[in-house]
Amino acid sequence: MNEDAAHALRALPSVDLVLKSPAAALALDRHGRIEATRAIREELARQRLAVRAGGAVPDAEAVAAVALAALEAAARASLRPVFNLTGTVLHTNLGRAILAEEAVAAAVAAMRQAVALEFDLDSGGRGERDDHLRDLLRELTGAEDATLVNNNAAAVLLVLNTLGRTAAGAPREAVVSRGELIEIGGAFRMPDIMARAGVRLVEVGTTNRTHSKDYAGAIGPDTGLVMKVHTSNYRIEGFTAEVAARDLAGIARAHGVPLVNDLGSGTLADLARYGLKHEPTVREAVAEGADLVTFSGDKLLGGPQAGFIVGRRDLIAAINRNPMKRALRVDKIRLAALEATLRLYRDPDRLAARLPTLRLLARPAAEIAALAGRLAAPVAARLGAGHGVAVVDCCSQIGSGALPLEQIPSAGLALRPAAGSGAALGRLASGLRRLAVPIVGRLADDALLLDLRCLEDEAGFLAALDGFAAAGGSA
Numbered sequence: 001m002n003e004d005a006a007h008a009l010r011a012l013p014s015v016d017l018v019l020k021s022p023a024a025a026l027a028l029d030r031h032g033r034i035e036a037t038r039a040i041r042e043e044l045a046r047q048r049l050a051v052r053a054g055g056a057v058p059d060a061e062a063v064a065a066v067a068l069a070a071l072e073a074a075a076r077a078s079l080r081p082v083f084n085l086t087g088t089v090l091h092t093n094l095g096r097a098i099l100a101e102e103a104v105a106a107a108v109a110a111m112r113q114a115v116a117l118e119f120d121l122d123s124g125g126r127g128e129r130d131d132h133l134r135d136l137l138r139e140l141t142g143a144e145d146a147t148l149v150n151n152n153a154a155a156v157l158l159v160l161n162t163l164g165r166t167a168a169g170a171p172r173e174a175v176v177s178r179g180e181l182i183e184i185g186g187a188f189r190m191p192d193i194m195a196r197a198g199v200r201l202v203e204v205g206t207t208n209r210t211h212s213k214d215y216a217g218a219i220g221p222d223t224g225l226v227m228k229v230h231t232s233n234y235r236i237e238g239f240t241a242e243v244a245a246r247d248l249a250g251i252a253r254a255h256g257v258p259l260v261n262d263l264g265s266g267t268l269a270d271l272a273r274y275g276l277k278h279e280p281t282v283r284e285a286v287a288e289g290a291d292l293v294t295f296s297g298d299k300l301l302g303g304p305q306a307g308f309i310v311g312r313r314d315l316i317a318a319i320n321r322n323p324m325k326r327a328l329r330v331d332k333i334r335l336a337a338l339e340a341t342l343r344l345y346r347d348p349d350r351l352a353a354r355l356p357t358l359r360l361l362a363r364p365a366a367e368i369a370a371l372a373g374r375l376a377a378p379v380a381a382r383l384g385a386g387h388g389v390a391v392v393d394c395c396s397q398i399g400s401g402a403l404p405l406e407q408i409p410s411a412g413l414a415l416r417p418a419a420g421s422g423a424a425l426g427r428l429a430s431g432l433r434r435l436a437v438p439i440v441g442r443l444a445d446d447a448l449l450l451d452l453r454c455l456e457d458e459a460g461f462l463a464a465l466d467g468f469a470a471a472g473g474s475a
Contacts (some may be wrong), residue, residue, distance in 0.1 A: 004221070005051070005052055005054075007370035008049055008051045008057050008329060009048060009052070009435060010058055010183075011057045012044060012047060012051065012058075012317050013044075013059065013060040013063060014375060015040055015041060015044065016199055017060045018040045018044070018060045018063045018064050018067075019036070019037065019040065019064075019288050021060045021061045021063075021064040021067050022061065022064075022222075023061055023064035023065040024036060024040065024064035024067070024068070024069075026068055027039065027040075027064065027067060027068045027071055028223040030068075030072075030075075031071045031075065034247075034416060035285050036067070036071065037067075039066045039067035039448060040063060040064065040065070043063050043066045043067045043070070044063060044071075045179050045444060047063065048333075052409050053365075057345050061142070064285055066429065070344075071388045072099070073252070080437070080438065080441070081211075081436065081437055082094060082438040082440050083437060083439045083440065083455060083457075083460075083461055083464065084437070084440060084449060084454045085439060085440060085441045085450040085452060085454065085455060086440055086442045087395070087396040087397060087410060087412070087451030087453060088396070088398075088399035088440060089298050089360050089361055089397070089398055089399055089447070089453065089454060090265075090300070090357065090400040090444050091395060091398035091399050091400075091440050092399065092400055094440065096298045096299060096305070096399075096400055097298045097301070097302045097303060097304075097356070097357045098356040098357070098360075099302075099303065099304060099341070099356070100302065100333075100340065100341060100344060100354055100355050101339055101354075102340040102343070102344060102354070103204050103303060103304070103336075103337040103338075103340040103341045104337070105340070106114065106307045106336040106337055106339065106340035107333045107334075107336050107340075107363075108338040109306075109368075110332045110333050110335070111333055111334065113381055114258045115180065115332050117129050117335070119330045122342060122416055126320065126411050129329065129330070129332075130146070130147050132319070132335055132339055133148060133335065133338060133339055133342065134146050134147075135147065136311075136339065136342045137308060138252070139281070139295065139311055139346075140268050140282075140342060140346075141268070141282045141283050141286050141293070141310045142283050142286045142421075143282075143286045143293070143310035144311065144313040144316070145310070145311070145312070145313040145316035145317070146308065146309065146310040146311075146316065147160070147296075147308075147309050147316050147319055147320055147325075148306050148307060148308050148309065148330055148338070149307045149309070149325070149328035149329060149330065150305065150306060150307065150329070150330055150334075151297075151298075151305050151306065151307045152264065152266075152294055152295060152296040152297075152307040152308075153188055153193065153261070153307065154307050154328040155295075155307030155308065155309050156190075156193060156262055156294055156307075157193055157196065157197050157324075158172060158319055158322060158327075158328060159225075159226075159260055159292055159294060159309060159319065160194055160199045160225075160311070160323060160326055161198060161199070161318045161322060162200075162315075162322045163224045163225045163258060163260070163292075163315070163318075164194070164197055164198060164199030164224040164225060165198050165199070165224070165392070166278070169198075170350055171198050171199055171200050172199065172200065172222055172223065172224030172225075173199070173200045173201075173202045173220070173222045173223045173224055174194055174199045174200070174201055174202065174223075174224060174225050174226075174227050175204055175215060175218045175219060175225070175226045175227065176190070176194075176201065176202070176203060176204070176226075176227045176228075176229060177203075177204055177205045177208075177210040177214075177215075177224055177228075177229075177242065177243075177247065178203045178204065178205050178207055178210065179205060179207050179208060179210055179231070179236060179242065180227075180228065180229035180230075180231060181201075181229075182229060182231055188231060196468040199436055200222075202218050202223075204218045205215075206297035207236065207241070208238070208239060208240045208241075209234050209240060209241040209242075210241065210242055210243060211241060211243065211340070212243050212248075212251060213248060213310070215248060215252075216251055216255070219251075219252075219255040219257060223255070223257050224257065225252075225257055225258050225259070226248065226251070226252045226257055226258070226259050226260070227259075227261075227262065227426050228245055228248055228259065228260070228261045228262065228288065229262045230262060230263050230264035230265070230401075231438075232262065240423055244288075245259075245261055245280075245285060245288040245289070245290060246288040246289055246450060249288055249289025249290060249291075250289065252468070253289065258287065258291035258292060258312070258315060259291050259292075259457065260286075260290065260291065260292045260293075260294070261285045261290035261291050261292070261293045261294075262293075262294045262295075263282060263285060263293060263294065263295040264295065264296065264299075264401055265279075265295065265296055265299035265300045265400055265401055266282050266284070266293075266294075266295020266296055266299070266300060266301060266308070267279050267281050267282070267295075267300040268281060268282055268342075268345050269281065269300065269345065269348065269351060269358065271300070273348075273356055273414050274352055274361060274362035275362055276361060276398075276406065276408070277406050279300065282295055282339060284312065285324060286310065286311065287432075290311065291311050291312045291315055292305060292307070292309060292310070292311035292312065292316075292399040293308075293310050293311055293359060294308065294316055294337050295307075295308050296400075297338055297341075298400075299400040299401070300357065300398070300400075301338075301341065302341060302355045302356065302357035302358060303338050303341035303342070305332045305334065306330055306334060306335045306338055306340060307328075310434065322381050333418075335432040341355070346396070349371070360453060361398060361408065363453055365393075365409040365410055365411060366411050367412040368412075368452050368453055369391070369393075369411035371411070371452050371455065371458065372392075372411045372412055373391055374458070374463060375413060375452070375458070375461075375462070376389050376390070376391050376413060378462055378465075379413055379415075379462075379465060382462070382465040382466060382468055383415065383428075383465070383468060384419045384469070385418070386419070387415055387416065387417055387418065387428065388415070388416045388417075388418065388430065389413055389414070389415055390414045390416075390447075391412075391414075392411065392412055392413070392414045392449070393410075393411055394410050394411060394412045394444075394449060395407040395408060395409060396408040396409075396410040396449050396451055396453045397409060408453070410451050410452070410453045411451075411454070412441075412452050412453075412454060413449070413450045414445070414447040414448070414449055415428060415441075415446075415447060415449075415450065415452075416446065416447045420446075423445070425443065425447070425448060427446055429441070429443070429448050430449070431468060432468070435465070435468065436464060436465045436467055437459070437460065437464040438464075439464060439465070448467075
């Protein structure tokens with residue numbers, strides 16, 4: 001090492017000197033002495049290598065600022081809020097339903113203090129956590145009884161494991177149409193869940209056509225249940241046939257076996273009332289004769305993640321006796337949010353105003369177009385001259401397997417880099433994802449499309465875009 005390099009290394013500030021700088025004071029306050037000192041030591045080690053290579057000697061404040069930035073980046077939560085401008089309202093990868101304020105308040109209250117989760121305040125004895133929702137679910141669905149678990153996949157698993165095995169534990173048969181043996185997100189396959197539940201699958205019909213005679217011919221002494229499965233995120237069109245739920249209930253009843261109708265997303269409200277295509281409701285499924293109906297809490301229902309099972313009282317009792325039920329139960333926070341969400345359905349006239357899922361799905365296209373018109377100029381100003389911004393018509397979708405072919409007219413902003421290359425478009429999308437509050441759109445027609453259906457915080461969106469250049473998104 002020559003004398004100049006040695007002199008430069010001696011000029012590097014000490015850890016103690018860096019700790020006295022204003023930026024280090026912030027690091028100490030936000031992250032504690034141990035973490036702040038560690039980050040400063042690591043930055044000084046990097047600076048020594050840089051100085052040996054001929055780099056300039058930083059002052060104490062510069063070292064502390066870099067260390068603080070590293071600490072802030074490491075402390076940033078992984079599960080971060082984002083602006084969902086994909087056009088998919090119930091986006092599985094972005095957390096599905098946004099909770100109503102009533103549900104948020106109820107969850108916070110349950111977190112902050114003790115609650116009567118499994119305590120009967122009338123008798124002073126032990127209670128059942130499902131009792132907090134049982135009467136509400138019976139009222140809203142018309143079912144005899146109800147129970148719940150942590151998601152709909154768990155609900156299906158628990159039902160199959162309860163009905164699809166004999167008292168001695170031997171597997172029984174589950175009769176299902178071949179066209180309903182679906183695979184949904186995350187490689188969740190209905191045949192696989194049946195195998196895990198200890199049930200023998202009996203496929204009937206063909207992929208596109210299943211008839212009443214197919215079910216009737218397959219039911220035998222080893223049949224534990226007949227199952228109807230909502231096809232979720234796919235549809236078969238053309239030369240097709242399926243047995244209606246009401247007719248299938250009659251077939252199952254005539255053979256003395258229960259019918260389970262897995263609605264998947266499931267809704268408690270008639271979506272046609274809000275300008276959407278009608279989706280069978282849970283009440284309709286119960287009225288059509290299903291012995292058990294399973295559905296989700298965090299999709300069309302608009303609550304937190306949960307799986308509901310409603311139907312015959314004796315079957316619900318058997319499900320609750322299954323040892324697996326305890327492993328799949330819901331905690332106090334979700335119970336509180338679910339109860340608050342379900343109570344909103346008692347006032348259907350104000351439901352769309354109070355439940356974010358329905359409010360966003362029912363949002364008029366003209367209102368969204370007006371929002372796009374207001375935002376075009378300020379968004380263009382924040383992105384800079386290297387990007388074009390145009391107001392465009394587009395279509396949103398519900399998401400999470402609900403009405404997969406339903407397109408909802410919407411409006412948005414098409415962002416196009418002046419460079420016009422795919423690489424530039426990728427840099428633009430990446431820059432928006434690196435914002436303090438990331439903005440997530442979708443690529444369409446050689447542009448990054450920001451569908452504004454789910455944007456309600458206009459000011460927050462523009463504030464997030466203020467950091468676009470700093471996030472490295474400039475073209």
